[in-house]
Amino acid sequence: MRTLVYLLIGIVFGITMFKSEAASWFRIYEMFQFDSFHMYGIIGSAFFFGVIFTQVIKRFYIKSFYGEKIKFPPKQKTFARYAIGGILFGLGWALAGACPGPMFTLLGAGFSPILIVIIASLFGTFVYGLLKDKLPH
Numbered sequence: 001m002r003t004l005v006y007l008l009i010g011i012v013f014g015i016t017m018f019k020s021e022a023a024s025w026f027r028i029y030e031m032f033q034f035d036s037f038h039m040y041g042i043i044g045s046a047f048f049f050g051v052i053f054t055q056v057i058k059r060f061y062i063k064s065f066y067g068e069k070i071k072f073p074p075k076q077k078t079f080a081r082y083a084i085g086g087i088l089f090g091l092g093w094a095l096a097g098a099c100p101g102p103m104f105t106l107l108g109a110g111f112s113p114i115l116i117v118i119i120a121s122l123f124g125t126f127v128y129g130l131l132k133d134k135l136p137h
Contacts, residue, residue: 023102
């Protein structure tokens with residue numbers, strides 16, 4: 001049952017990404033060229049509502065749909081890890097023209113060349129899993 005719920009949420013998310021043009025390579029290109037506010041508005045509103053919802057969950061001890069306590073483990077607050085990770089993520093996003101969410105949206109919309117990007121990202125995730133213990137975290 002959980003898998004079905006997650007699948008439906010993913011489908012709604014994909015439709016939203018496609019209809020809002022957040023999966024559009026042209027919109028992403030405009031963002032990196034600072035030519036349009038469109039993507040900054042989408043990312044900014046997602047950030048804003050994410051902060052609000054996270055604070056509501058923490059302060060009112062809201063549980064998941066399945067009655068489980070939602071936990072937010074503390075994270076290291078070192079600058080280098082976030083700067084290096086952000087730069088690598090941004091470079092990959094700029095080169096591929098899509099971040100992970102829109103990659104699958106584009107595949108579902110029938111843009112089959114995105115399969116190359118999906119395979120490469122899965123391979124990169126696999127390599128990270130192999131090297132994770134040897135990397136500074």
